[in-house]
Amino acid sequence: MSGFDITLKPMRRVEVINGAGGRRRWSADDKARILEETLVSGAAVSEVARRHGLLPQQIFGWRREARRVFDAGSAASPAFVPVIVEPPSSVVPHNSPKPPRRKRAAARSGGGIELELCGVVVRIGPDASPTTIAAVISALKCGS
Structure with a gap:
């Protein structure tokens, strides 16, 4: 007998994969x-x-x-909202009723921001942080 002893052992299951391998590409x-x-x-x-x-x-x-x-x-590409500055008018047209407004000290002092959209008035005080102002404007953009 030679020094090589070859015995055949039963093979286990072999899986053959056909087709493209590798990563899938998603559009x-x-x-x-x-x-x-x-x-x-x-x-x-x-x-x-x-x-x-x-x-x-x-x-x-x-x-x-x-x-x-x-x-x-x-x-x-920052988005800007157009601003229209109008002088205060004492004459109110009869065909457009406006909701009653409450005066606040910040608005009277002249240092705040006042936004009016669809009959809703939003006032931001003069001591508001830029983060707060950005959050208010973002909320108004999402709601419109």
Whole structure:
């Protein structure tokens, strides 16, 4: 007998994968559609990910990327609201009734901001921080 002992052992199951391997490419539309599914009230990211054959980490990465693109786009092109300055008028037209206004000390002192939209008056005092002013304007933009 020689020094080599060859014995054949039974083979285990072998899996053959046909088709393209590697990473899948998701279009921007597909990513947006999947992200919209996660933003629905009561939706769980893990369930949406499982349904599309993804890991939840991928969806959170897409959210981070979308937020970064959105923040960069809004910082690059600031949006301004047109301002119309009118002198106070003592004559009120009869066809446009205005809601009664309450005078506040900040508005009378001349140092505040007063916004009127659809009959609603919003007054921001002269000591308001820029963060507060931005939050008020953002809330008004979302509500209109």
